[in-house]
Amino acid sequence: MVEHAQERADAAAHADADGLTDVVIVGGGPAGLSAALSLGRARRRVTVIDSGEPRNRTAAHMHGVLGHDGLSPLVLLERGRAEAAGYGVRFLHGEVEAARVDGEVIEVDTANGTIRTRRLLVATGLEDVLPDIPGFRDQWGRGVVVCPYCDGWEHRNDVIGVVATSPRSVEQAQLLRQWSDRVVYFENVVGAASGADLERLVSRGIRIESGEVTGLRIEGERMTGVEVDGRVIDVGVVFTGPTLRPRDALLRSLGASSTVSDLGDWVDVDADGRTSVPGVWAVGNVVNLRANVSVSLGLGSLVAGALNADLVADDVAATLLAA
Structure with a gap:
């Protein structure tokens, strides 16, 4: 009162x-x-x-x-x-x-x-409505981020993962190639890159991983990898598009x-x-x-x-x- x-x-x-x-x-x-x-x-x-x-x-x-x-x-x-x-x-x-x-x-x-x-x-x-993938919400703002200009420098030369959420994710991967030559594009459920998109990704050495992303590997408080159809791909950070x-x-x-x-x-x-x-x-x-x-x-x-x-x-x- x-x-x-x-x-x-x-x-x-x-x-x-x-x-x-x-x-x-x-x-x-x-x-x-x-x-x-x-x-x-x-x-x-x-x-x-x-x-x-x-x-x-x-x-x-x-x-x-x-x-x-x-x-x-x-x-x-x-x-x-x-x-x-x-x-x-x-x-x-x-x-x-x-x-x-x-x-x-x-x-x-x-x-x-x-x-x-x-x-x-x-x-x-x-x-920001994140993909319904285990670990994404807990790692949001740390191991899972969205903005290359906010977090790209901190992960320069790291293995950078891009988990696709829409066709625009291809452009996100191309942008992040500016910070590292070790970019992994996870096609996820969006579908396989094809045609000009596939050609452009391959031409810049961006690695493509097919299959559905099912979770993240967490060690302590740190995200260290992306789980895809039962296998784990090592990455230093995940960028995605909420x-x-x-x-x-x-x-x-x-x-x-x-x-x-x-x-x-x-x-x-x-x-x-x-x-x-x-x-x-x-x-x-x-x-x-x-x-x-x-x-x-x-x-x-x-x-x-x-x-x-x-x-x-x-x-x-x-x-x-x-x-």
């Missing part, structure tokens, strides 16, 4: 005379925190609602992030929260239960009450439009992050499958600037109306 009373008091401090906060951000990953930092520095009343389950939480390190190469992604988020809080951004742990647009106000329901806000920014990320599932239920519940392509069904946003729903914006992996940490940080800053400009336009219009 005391905790909830304190949260209500904090909410009141982050609202104007009409009980409105400026921006509610759902999701406290790199995109959401970057936007929160910029909006906090712009003296906006900002509340971040976050469940504390970032996409890359299983990875010990992140790479290719300028100035933070090798840093734990959880440390980056911890620092980001502290920086944003220093500019008055409020943080609530938990999930949004529902949201609705009521005229020019958006109401956001949480376990501790409803927040009324002028703008809603959704930065809820995506979920199915990317955006966590966009909140956006869809609000009626946001989406577009279906060969990469899935993704909610539409313009270059500034606006959705088709007035007052509702989105940024990061929830609407952009290519948004790694660096891209998400940049997009969070960009969208925050556009969102603040949108609020300024409202402020000007309200002042003129009152004059």
Whole structure:
């Protein structure tokens, strides 16, 4: 009861005379925190609602992030929260239960009450749906990874396994050939490479293993091999292509439009992050499958600037109306 009373008091401090906060951000990953930092520095009343389950939480390190190469992604988020809080951004742990647009106000329901806000920014990320292969989930972010630019350098010259999950896996194998001349392409249940794909794999010395991948060999905490139809192939790491599932239920519940392509069904946003729903914006992996940490940080800053400009336009219009 005391905790909830304190949260209500904090909410009141982050609202104007009409009980409105400026921006509610759902999701406290790199995109959401970057936007929160910029909006906090712009003296906006900002509340971040976050469940504390970032996409890359299983990875010990992140790479290719300028100035933070090798840093734990959880440390980056911890620092980001502290920086944003220093500019008055409020943080609530938990999930949004529902949201609705009521005229020019958006109401956001949480376990501790409803927040009324002028703008809603959704930065809820995506979920990696891994192949249903024993060991993959336990090794995710360590022995099983997805991004060559994040983990390729650490496995340069290793035996790199690529477990196929779609026809695009052939291109993943070709890309990883940049880091090692010992790449093993596991056809898995996707089917045998043929025609031009087979010719291109063979031409670069990529070894092809047929058969269904049935598991991983684990020694202690370390993945050392891939099991295929009863035999084990030694590898130093496995790259694969999970199915990317955006966590966009909140956006869809609000009626946001989406577009279906060969990469899935993704909610539409313009270059500034606006959705088709007035007052509702989105940024990061929830609407952009290519948004790694660096891209998400940049997009969070960009969208925050556009969102603040949108609020300024409202402020000007309200002042003129009152004059």
